[in-house]
Amino acid sequence: MSGSEVTAGPRPDRALVVPLILALLALAGALGWLAVRDAGDHVLGNLGGTVTTVCAAAACYRVSRLAAAVRPVRGFWMLWSASAAVLVLSTLAAMVRGARGDTGMPLYEAIPTLASLNLAMIAFRNVPLTPRTRLDWARLLLDGTAVTVAGMVFFGYVVLNSIPDGTSLVTRSAAGVVGIGCLLALVIFGKAAISPEGRVDPIALGILAVCPLAGLVAVVLFLGGTETGMLLLSVVGYPLVGLGICAAAYRQGNALDGPPARRPAWTFADPLQFLAIAVTAVLVIMVSARDLDLRGRAVIVGAVLIAAIVVVRQLLSLSGIRRQQAELERLALNDNLTGLPNRTGFIIALTERVEAGHIATVLLLDIDDFKMINDTIGPAAADQLLDQVAQRLQQSIGRCESVARLGGDEFAVLLPIDDAAGAETAAARFQATIGRPVTAGDQQFLLNASVGIAISAPGETADEVLRNADIAMYAAKESGKASWVRFEPRMRHDMTEYARVASELHDAILGGQLRLLYQPVYDLVTGRMHGCEALVQWQHPVRGFVPPIDFIPVAERSGLIVPLGAWVLRESCEQLTRWRAEHGADTIEAVNVNVAVRQLKDPGFVDTVAAVLSDTGLRPRNLILEVTESSVVDGPQVAETLGLLHEMGVRLALDDFGTGQSSLSLLRAFPVDVLKLDKSFVDGIADGTDRGRLAVAAAVAQLVEFLQLKSVAEGIESRAQLERLRDLGYRYGQGYFMAKPLPAAECGALMAAEPMAAVTHG
Template sequence: MTVLVLANTVAFGLSVALGRLWPPALSWLPLPMIILLAALLAARADRNAAPELRRYWRLNVAGLIIFGAAMALRAIDAAAGGGSALVPIATVLHVVGGLTMMAALNQLPLGARSRSSRLTVTLDVGTLMVATGVLVFHFAVLPLLQAARITLFDLLAAIVLMAAGMGTVQTAATVALSGVATMSRRSLAAVGASAVIGGLGSAVGLLLPLGLPINPMVLLLPLAAYTIALSARFQMVDAEQPELPRPRRGYSLMPYVAVAVVSVMLAVTALTRAPDHLIVVGFAVAIIALVILRQLIAFRQNDALLQENRRQRERLSHEASHDALTGLPNRTLFARRLAAAAGRDAPFCLVLVDLDDFKAVNDTMGHAVGDALLVHVAERMTAGVRPSDTVARLGGDEFAILFEGVTQDRIGTVLSRISNILLEPAVIEGELLSVKASFGVVQGRPGDDPHHLQRRADIAMYEAKERGEGGHQIYQPGMETRGAERSRLAAELRAAIAGDQLVLHYQPEVTLPEGRIVAAEALVRWQHPERGLLGPGAFVDTAEQTGLIVPMGHWVLREATRQAAVWAAGAGEPISISVNASARQLRDPGFPGEVASALAGSGLPAGLLTLEITESTAVGGGATQQTLAELRAIGVRLSLDDFGTGASTLSLLATCPVNEIKLDRSFTPPPGTEAIATAVVQLARAFGVVAVAEGVETPEQADRLTALGYTRAQGFHFARPMPADQLSELLRNAASTATVSFSR
């Protein structure tokens, strides 16, 4: 096809330069062949095209076939000597073919979608159409009007074909300027070139031959068909690429080329005193008006773009300096404000805030509830400070507050207010929650290093957190040493859990007044390689703060049930084993399964395992209550430890599914008052649970508790915590004597 087009172009050039060298029929003969070859390529593109482009390619195929038929009729007419009845038929086919090609262009999904984009494209196309009108009128219409003889058919054909050609140019320019999302840029450029060449060639070639020895359509229509073939080829090749390049509306030279064309025509008609000079002046005025309007719109678009860029920069700046979840300043912005406060000549306070047990909320209720809780905390903390103060989220559940112009002697009142605000229950994603937080405070002065201040506030916060009751702690010199010791202890404890350094001691629980052993409480000890045997007071708090209480509790549960199963298999009456369960364990939905696994692994009946929980743990929310219910369903007994020291005691007995309550040692008479001990045993009877007195250290206490109605007790008077082998010996003696005698 390329060879045919090149040969046809060379032949046309020779005919223009040297005159007619061969019969006219030979000049028309290559046209139908070239056009039909282009139709074949367009048909192939249709088979491989995206669905939204197939109608375009099919109409192109139809239009090319119609054009090929028209050119074949012209070749036959030329062979017959010209002037036959085939010319009007060819002209009609030419018009139909052009309209079909215009319809194909209108099937393309244009890229310009916004109102502003469509208006801009319309003005650019209008500018191009004005320039096209100048050329067509000057070189085609004006000579026709000046001809000595013109038939009605020639006039009508000229009008129709000129309109078709101009319409094709308009449609092609619109497509080229708007872009098509599913068509490659070079394929789209070829479409525009084909429409311009074919449209102008049809209009000019059918109006007048321009005094040439050969009709210009002989050159222009094959070129138009060839560019369509190129467009089809480009589209097929680009469709095989991983990602089709997407056209975009950019800077276009078309309107400026149109202005240049009209300017040249204005100068030419003025210098040659052409009769259509005033008409060209009118076209020039029209094009100037379009350009001015286009520039005004461009100015407005540029202003809108600048405004959008400014808003985008502000949005990006805000996103870079603020937390996406809560909208609070992030660590970067807070560091800048802290550095600025340290550079001013005024005191300030830095407070780091950590939410207690936030991980348990995430683990048991899901991250959606956790995120909503963080937003709630951010709102409440912001409401509790002045507008001049800065509340920031540093990450996770850690927040920071910068109080400017405030000294540490006044900060306690403010933090107490914030703490009380956070403690107020709120419904978060359908869950009733309250938040306990720990605050670390450091006093800042002009010139202080912000990094050192944050480190000290962090140390103070962990001191507050270590107390396990929330509240705030002001940094004091020497806290670094305690913090380092805490970190060292946590590392050693982690190694102890992995290295089997933990051991269990057991303290018997006996009946009153007989003193018969019916249960034992498992108490963890740490056989430290350097410091010897450590009691729970030396490491349990650290385990709670670091989360090591969970793996430690898992080990205690496994070991205690194993040992209890050994005792149950021995001689005598089986005793139950009591194991302390932490709040973190009870908030874990998998804890009941862990308990069931420990029972199955040891072979211990579920009724011989008692899990001891504190009052504060039992009121820890819906997830804890669900866990307790599942544990009861397994058959495990539940004991409420340290009874009377927590909150909501009476309502707790009605809602918490426990089997026994343990009177806290502080209420064991004496030195505790008999009124509380009496009330507790009466409550136990009323609710149908067992009452156990803890901390019994003297015979007098045991006798008095028996008189008050207690049937079980535990304490140093009966036995101190002991290794498993010692308790095994004690149980063997009990089996032979029915009771155990404890020295008084």
Template structure:
């Protein structure tokens, strides 16, 4: 957390607080002027809370609703306190720390949003027993806090106070108690403790200050104003600290809780203390004796229960130690148990043993590998319990479809296998068709079919079935495919390419070429798109169509994309330094969905811009629709990229199924019409209609529009007439190596009319 010491917002907040303290002291004896300082200092604190919470919405998508509610609360506080600050400045004679009706209304709205935030964030409690224990403990704490608030604020045991102010103060204490309880008891809180405790302490400090008698009720000393300003500082720094934690350590990990919590017992003690303080002076001795007995018995029972908890914890620890000392043979036997715990089917070990036995006996078995389509969506949208229920149901349907001597097993996750003894290709195909029929209307599955050939091992047969299954997914899912030698050869070739990709970046085998993007009105080159080329040492040039999908599937795209991004930005910065006419030349870099979802991608882009010196406005990140479709991680990354000041283009627009919906959720600045809508635009009416619609949407949403694949003057004129601002295609230039782009920029630098050239997209 060393970066917190240099954080400009935290430094500014502490500077505002220190300045307020100094002014409070200098204005001692003038409560009206002190109140003016108090309200003016509140406004930047409130604004920092709103700003910090809003930034965390994008950084922590899992808690987006929580931080949205906190940001709304901060905005409400900012509006109300700004009004109050102006009011005190215009009416100094009536200035005080008590807010007007307007300020109180916005304060209540903000506090209500904070309460909603506490209720919204997920508990992370899975079983009904865990939820029951949590709510029992939480209710105990809330009742204790409510009793204290009632006796010291709403109906105080001492001098009477203003009921409205006291009620609001009491609400603050209860909200703080509830927030502290959730942060202490749930396994995955929305904030790290170092960030949460200042925000929890803020209403506690404010509540205690209101409860204290004497000068805190009169507010005629400078230190009273200092104490009253502290809660605003505490609640403002919380989100900023949390942002530093997330950027340094990632999302808050699950917290391992103790088997029991001391919070409820502490609140029992608080309640008894309040009860004893609230007793009138004329209570009889008999009543005091009974009261003392109740208190002592409760304390003894609580202590006894805590001792029992400790005994249970020690017992569990001893049991864990005993389990750790099991012999290696016992562990091995447990791991090799033959049954899958969830479905009751055979597990991988048992399946492999049975398959090996059939092969050893000279049999000709077939294997079906079944993978449920889009099973992750079920888990993500309906929960793991629904996913487990689906797996159990699928297991029952598979058992009901096959013969009695066929072996159904679950390999793990959503993968199932079926061993068909002495079954050839035709019989295996029929079983696969029967399975598709049995699963239809319930779920969809991709099935790979393979059969044994002389010399096959279980691993070979399973690998062949796996290859066929992935081919079924490639063909659109929900179908069955039988293995062929051609599939095996293609898979082997793909595996070789994937293996070579691992060393291609380090070996300097990749280069970038740049295709010009021009303004359609005067054909000025306003930008370039960086395109990657692979010069393989033995294969020669490998088409991106061939290696990019394999790089994405294997994960190598992350390293390749990082190299391409840095190289493109470095080259663009060099052009700007070498050619005066390249001052506003933008560069577009394609980014895969896997890159967007990789941790720290936004920071990586920021570092590249910083290291190369390229202004963010001259970098365009191009993503396809499928890369960001229904993906919170990608959406958060795009928001972070947009916050850096660079541009976002939706590439190949119009080819995915949910293009229109993405325009409302993805913060793009540019639409790039796919070349498939341009190639026949002069002859096919439907393509012209789609191109027109995309241009109109871009204009209505204030996006820039780029048409790809322009190859003729006729296409250019038609596209320009439809309203497109920029074009890209062979008509304006094929992808060029850097030195040829430099030649064009040299000509551009010599043309005085080019000095006002604009970037390819608007911010």
């Protein structure tokens, strides 16, 4: 499957479809029984309630066992399964009540009903509600108490004063307690349904919030003495509750396979709360007012109004808090510039997928050389470019894919795939999206991106997956940019090794483990030593000699190149001062020191150079700083630093000349004093068969002569190479043929030595 393809959505879980269908059939059977019922056959009429509640218990248990469900969701539905199972006992009690001809809600039916309600309410401990502070929890407790007290006032008055003779006080009291429980459950269920937090599906919660309404209406009708209404709700009420639970379980089970649903701004459970209170109030007033005096009517109406006001207060309070939290969530989880999810939002989405056991692949995209673009066009225009890139990425994502801006010029894409080929295809697709021309102001830019690919593995956390993608992205940068790299476990070892080397290098700089060697630069005409290049060495106390190729890249990447370079600069200048004191007029005029781009970007670098020259008593012309072509083109800050150094009198050498893409233009744009021909052009020119390298070497020699610069050929390893270069016009050279890098004492001795015969003679 390619990165642009996405599998179809999940099919409904058959284990949840069957209970839902059976519950629907049972409800239809109950309605059919009402149409043709035999007045004495109450057992058959109540059979529908038993079937639906058994189905509800099975459906909830199925959801609690799904692997995709997180622990709080499993706990929630396990308690609902227990609640439905206990409700089965209530339906069996209703059959017994019908067979015995008992009226109202006897104690043997009320007790399991109350137990079922309690289990359902306990289940909501797994659904976080909005209040979090102690004050909020105290307010929530007071609100629940107000609802309970209002229900007690209403039901207590009715139980003691309005039930016809012949119904026992125990039966009336049991019905009243059930009514209070239904009212309290209605508030709790509805409050959970509109909560902006929690992992339980909000639509499933909304369906469950309707269930207590049937029990509440049944109790009110019973206490009002309406036997027909009680029969209707006894036969239809239980099936409705069971069907509602089955529907909620079906919704939850099939929502687990998709992306987590956003909490709706206003769920359909909210108006149902108002409807529940309104229906209850109307039924109570209509049924009870006929037989009560004015005072009794006032108590009933007042009690209902109290409950209604409390519920409305809860809904309005939650609505306001929900809006505030939604805005805070938007600010906390989204990027202000692009509107995309930010790092926090992306990690939350990735965590939900990983913890749910779903497949996930992360693409980490970093725009190459964006810092240089930002320095060139300014932050405002650079933000325009980033916003355009963000919108393009947003428009390019497929179904179930998501994109985020992690910060700066770094973006991340979450893919619902786990195959390498598909991830690599997706990486190429997004690279092409970023690679299309973008415009900021009146300038057009072609951007490239390096992409790190990480496919989640079982047991990995979201942080680990994102860190793997980050490691792969850096590997893509190091491989030449504008490319993608898929994470492999060995890369983590490489990163660990990098961290270890960086830590030890930091200690080495402070602990005196670094040494300098000096490679002589010879005059190819006179054979005398003309200068030298300082090369840093690391003598590790345990591992011995560490070659520069193993620690210089680490120093550049970690930023340690700045203190390392400062040490090399000072040590080289101090050594030149010692040579001058020892060898006098035979001493070379200047020492060459390599400078990294991170040093040139350091605001204090020019002052550091000036301080070193002042402390060592050297003049600016005694120092040659070597920079690479890639360093020179790294933005206006580097250009400004080079300009200040040149104005100071420090000479600049362009190292590895000829290997970059814009070498000739650099000679016009930057103050260059010395060109060092890269070793790659010296190799193979001895016999003249490599006409390409020979042509480049000859062209550089002519260019240097025309521009009145100094040319140095690097990497001379044979007499034939030396003679060919000298014939082409190169005056200076360095390489193993003349001398390898030497300790300071040996290098100093060569300054006073006789001209090197191997250089001047055949």
